[in-house]
Amino acid sequence: MMENTKKLRRIGVLTSGGDAPGMNAAIRAVVRTCIGNGIIPVGIRRGYNGLINSDVQILDARAVNGITSRGGTMLYTARCDEFRTPQGVERAAQNCRYLGIDGIVCIGGDGTFRGARELAHAGVATVGIPGTIDNDIACTHYSIGFDTAANTAIEAIDRLADTMQSHERTSVVEVMGHNAGHLALYVGLAVGAAVIITPEKPCDFENDVLERLRESHYNGRHHFIVIVAEGSGNTQQIAQRIKEETGQETRVTTLGHVQRGGSPTARDRTMASRMGHYAVEQLMAGKSNIVVCYRNSQLMDLPIDEALEMQRGLDEYMYQVARDISI
Numbered sequence: 001m002m003e004n005t006k007k008l009r010r011i012g013v014l015t016s017g018g019d020a021p022g023m024n025a026a027i028r029a030v031v032r033t034c035i036g037n038g039i040i041p042v043g044i045r046r047g048y049n050g051l052i053n054s055d056v057q058i059l060d061a062r063a064v065n066g067i068t069s070r071g072g073t074m075l076y077t078a079r080c081d082e083f084r085t086p087q088g089v090e091r092a093a094q095n096c097r098y099l100g101i102d103g104i105v106c107i108g109g110d111g112t113f114r115g116a117r118e119l120a121h122a123g124v125a126t127v128g129i130p131g132t133i134d135n136d137i138a139c140t141h142y143s144i145g146f147d148t149a150a151n152t153a154i155e156a157i158d159r160l161a162d163t164m165q166s167h168e169r170t171s172v173v174e175v176m177g178h179n180a181g182h183l184a185l186y187v188g189l190a191v192g193a194a195v196i197i198t199p200e201k202p203c204d205f206e207n208d209v210l211e212r213l214r215e216s217h218y219n220g221r222h223h224f225i226v227i228v229a230e231g232s233g234n235t236q237q238i239a240q241r242i243k244e245e246t247g248q249e250t251r252v253t254t255l256g257h258v259q260r261g262g263s264p265t266a267r268d269r270t271m272a273s274r275m276g277h278y279a280v281e282q283l284m285a286g287k288s289n290i291v292v293c294y295r296n297s298q299l300m301d302l303p304i305d306e307a308l309e310m311q312r313g314l315d316e317y318m319y320q321v322a323r324d325i326s327i
Ligand code: F6P
Pocket: 018, 132, 133, 134, 176, 177, 178, 179, 230, 260
């Protein structure tokens, strides 16, 4: 037990934006760290909507029993338009004061952190935890859900590769990423994709696609995996063009929301548990308006303003490795 220096009565926890496997483990960690420190944990349902509508519930240790292995979020998640207005934020802050919620752990992506910043400005202490399969939050090298989503995609693509090999076809696979190519690159490297197309890198079709397929062909390959990150262009059109220019039969698979579900991997479970615990400790130490980050193999925190200003480019080295060894 750590000294509750800030004398917090209740700490709320919410999940907002797209769900991500591992969010439940983070909720569990928040709840149990609170209880261990004499703080009452409050579950806030449906993201910031729950704060505006007072859709809240006290959670005891048993309420979060067995949820670590489950994907999704037991608190539900949503995007909340009303919370984007000053009136919505004030209403939420007023409800927190009335309900005696002194701090909130907000799990989600950049949009969630913007909400947490507004709440902090309105007088409610907040800590953000990165949770998105996109892994596109610049301040942290790791976001909850990324590892599970990547492994889900890899398993699916390995299956596709079997049938592509049998028919000597090209599989054009669209992975999620909301205009970010981190998941596509990671997955592409792991499955040995011949081509990886991401929104961050302009794609010169002749050099980046056709020449790579040609080179692989000369190396004796007759089936190919092409990974397209969501937001990099029209996947159907990319497949059609490959078919027209190479004569190869192509098949398109959009992995979609399959990547967002499923039982979290060990990495997501443990990272989420650590981040949830750490977030409560920071609130107890009197901190607010911060995001929990995983950098250089350790947890730390950064002011939300600073975190939101950071830019995250694609990992150039990983991109180069993927290109170099997929011949
Ligand atoms: O941010 C996570 C994410 O899965 C993105 O990769 C994707 O673009 C988006 O959410 C899909 O959102 P929704 O579930 O609202 O369709």
